[in-house]
Amino acid sequence: MVRHLAAGLLTIGLALAFAALVLGYQPDAELNRTALYYAENTAKDLGSQNIVTAIVVTYRGLDTLGEVTVLFLAAAIVGLILAPGRGAEGAGRRGAPPPGELLTTGSRMLTPLILITGIYVFVNGHLTPGGGFQGGAILASAALLVLLADPGHRFAHRTIETIEGVSGVAYVAVGLLGLAFAGGFLDNRFLPTGRFGALLSAGAIPVIYTLIGLKVGAEFASILANLTETEERR
């Protein structure tokens, strides 16, 4: 009873706080100074058509490196915790009914399409909405589809780890190239910015987003693979 009362009071308090925020909300009539700077100078300085991508990869590139690091830590810890139960043959398959013809054929047909969509999303990150994280998540959902269709499927862990490690190191190396040949760490302008709106433009942004996409995809795929391959503990 007391617990319900406390929870109710807490909910009402939160609702009041949010109500104050919502009622006091005034939409800005114009962009604030930071947003105005990004809106006016992104295309001119960095040659990226998608301003969000320019901010995420270049202006706030260090934050993105931090996010990728957090995701790496999460994947590493999942692997660490689940490692003792891994490697048991047929774990995950036990008790599961065999996948039907429809599921097998459908997943075999859809997986390459999903992979291509993911690659498209992160390669075009500087032109269209989306980028490394979204594309990487789409890549991982292809791995998810394979695992759903066949829980006994085994991924090549070495390949995933190699992709993940190489792209992570290359990401930092690209950042250091920016430090050496352009304005600072993760500056994209050590490569030519090219023609505005072309696929190969905006300097190093497509390179960085491709690396992030591969890294994020490999990390999510390894988390999913670790979860399915773990021996069920009683």
Next chain:
Amino acid sequence: MSVLLPAMTGLLAVAMLVAAAMTIVTRSLPIAILAAGAVSLFASVLFLLLASPDVAMTEAAIGSGLTTFLFFFVLGRVGGRDNG
């Protein structure tokens, strides 16, 4: 058009609240997971209406896609017998 956007936004907000309430109230864990995924899905459509397609893609791919299935994987591991 000027009526349509606030109406859609309000509808999506109500749908999100209903799905969120369902997540808490339901006794069945799979339904709770699906409802939590639905909250993310409605949120991603809402982001799209509010002209932020980048956030919408992230929310759809990670929030309603991977997280939902991650929950199902974990549910399959720990067993969904305890519904209380």
